[in-house]
Amino acid sequence: MRMLRTCALLSATVVLGVGVAGCTGSAEAxxxxxxxxxxxxxxxxxxxxxxxxxxxxxxxxNADPHSFEISxxxxxxxxxxxxxxxxxxxxxxGLQQHIDRTxxxxxPTLIAGDVIEVLPYTSEDAAGADDPHFWTDPSRMVDVVDALEDALADIDGIDVEQIRDNSAAYRGDLAELDEEMSxxxxxxPADRRALVTNHHVFGYLADRFDFRLVGTVIPGGTTLAAPSAADLRDLTDAIDEAGVPTIFAESSQPDRLIQVLASEAGIEVDVVELFTESLTEPGEGADTYLTMMRANTERIADGLTP
Incomplete structure (x- = not known):
């Protein structure tokens, strides 16, 4: 039945002019x-x-999860x-209409946000909204793996034993990552565990590893928002009061605003790039989740440790 459904859908796509190859009964299909x-x-x-x-x-x-589109x-x-x-x-x-359609x-759909303990945004401009950036806490990713293991085991024709073995091995990788980050x-030092980034992305990391979120350049929980002059003034005051030595720019966003903020703050502050919402191409520093988290951990620790 799944094979027939796949063929029908791909055939419909061809009619629309996309040029998808027909179903051939290949090993992949x-x-x-x-x-x-x-x-x-x-x-x-x-x-x-x-x-x-x-x-x-x-x-x-290197795409932005808030705005990427599909063919x-x-x-x-x-x-x-x-x-x-x-x-x-x-x-x-940018993908919500397709998700709603399917x-x-x-x-069958597994929504990762439904299987974790969700945190709300802590900022006033996003108060009450759910924070979707749970992957900055590897212990929550374990919850996702648990749910994924169960969802995959329900699929006809899948090798359940292999799924169980792979899940156990990856949970071990996540536990090792969590220990390294801790x-x-x-x-x-506790008085230097303060984070300033482009936008709100580190709420779960802060909750797991006892950081303070001083503020963000972009208000709210989406990169599609934009800061006002008042936002920048308020954040400048917060940075000055907290005395943070480093602010962090995300790899998926230009760092012009955060560079301007560093200048406007009137204090000596470094700007360090982090990988936050997207993996990179191989060789660019964060081509896997584990690599991304280790790179960010090292940069945060180096940026905030005296």
Whole structure:
């Protein structure tokens, strides 16, 4: 039945002029099809799935999860998926119409934000809204792996034993990462555990590792917002009062605003780039979730440790 549904959807896409190759009964088409929205979740899913299924990640490296778009062919892959994995909590703003469509069509969907303990934004401009950036806390990613393991095990034709083994191995990797982050951050004095970034992305890291969120350049929880002159003045005052030595710019966003903020603050402050909302291409410093988190941990620790 899944094979027939896939062929029908791909045929419809061809009619629309996308030029998708027809169904040929290939080995790839015979394998369970998993589609993931963001590349951070995509890397985690690939580690858990291994070669037990075909994994398609929609978000390209170095993209913005709030605004990336997909092709008609990729939309057809969503419709034909045996499992769709999304972040949820309002992160995939540019993709929400497609997610709503596949959900209405009955495509099995795992929403990561539904299986973790969700934190609200702490800032006044986003008060009450759910924070979707849970991956900055590796212990919450363990909850996602647990739910993913169960969701994959329900798919017909998948190698459940392989999924169980891969899940256990990756949980071990996440536990090791959590220990490394705890040890690195423990060297930062309590009065210097203060974070300033482009926008609100470190709430879960702050909660897990006892940091203070001094503020952000961009208000709210989305990169699609823009700061006012009053926002920058208020944040400048907060930075000056907190005495932070480093502020952090995200790799997915230009750092012009944060450089201006550093200048406006009237204090000596470094600007350090972090990988926060997207993985990179191989060789660019953060091509896997574990690599990204270790790179950020090192940079935060170096930036804030005396």
């Amino acid at each position: 015979d394998r369970p099809q998993i589609v993931v929205t963001t590349n951070i979740l995509g890397d985690v899913v690939e580690n858990v799935v291994g070669d037990a299924a075909e994994v398609t990640t929609l978000m390209k490296p 008609a062919q990729e939309a057809a892959r969503m419709d034909a998926a045996d499992l769709l994995v999304t972040n949820g909590l309002g992160l995939e703003e 959900s209405s069509a009955g495509v 040890a690195s951050f423990a060297a930062i």
